Amino acid sequence: MNALRVAQLDDLDQIASLEVEIFGANAWSRAAVAAEVTAAAGGSRHLIVSSCGERVVGYAVLMCVGDTADVLRIAVQPEHRREGRASTMLAALRDIAGSRGCRRMLLEVAADNAGALEFYVAQGFADIHRRRGYYAGSVDGLVLEKPL
């Protein structure tokens, strides 16, 4: 079952372990995930999860400031990819951003993350800036934008 819901404080453990599984050395620490979940509960972030029964198998984090909505994270557990989960989460973030009066969405992705780049381009994002050597190993960061 591919269900979407707003994250709860109870989801912290599952999101923190998905972070490590998906992002490895670049994972947010448990404290950082806790800060995001707490910020979401307080309304300064929007955090949604994609679930399969009781299990969280994907999550996405949005921050709205002024006319810009930043996608801070979007991730799906490997065995649940290509099920449309990230697309569904991004659509939900887009709706939230629109309702907050944002005019554009921004995100940053490593230039060597080919799968994520294909996903974002398929979702209508375009490359607007390159940050040379931004990631570990001198990998460039790409800033992508989608007007709303």
Ligand SMILES: CC(C)(COP(=O)(O)OP(=O)(O)OC[C@H]1O[C@@H](n2cnc3c(N)ncnc32)[C@H](O)[C@@H]1OP(=O)(O)O)[C@@H](O)C(=O)NCCC(=O)NCCS
């Ligand atoms: C990028 C990511 C979030 C996509 O999640 P997903 O749930 O598999 O994406 P969807 O199923 O919604 O994909 C929708 C479309 O995007 C494109 N797409 C998604 N992943 C792709 C990949 N690895 N390679 C090529 N195209 C891809 C396809 O067009 C796909 O449609 P299709 O399956 O009908 O061909 C997921 O691969 C992931 O978690 N990656 C690791 C974390 C990450 O890199 N996050 C982004 C960092 S900025």
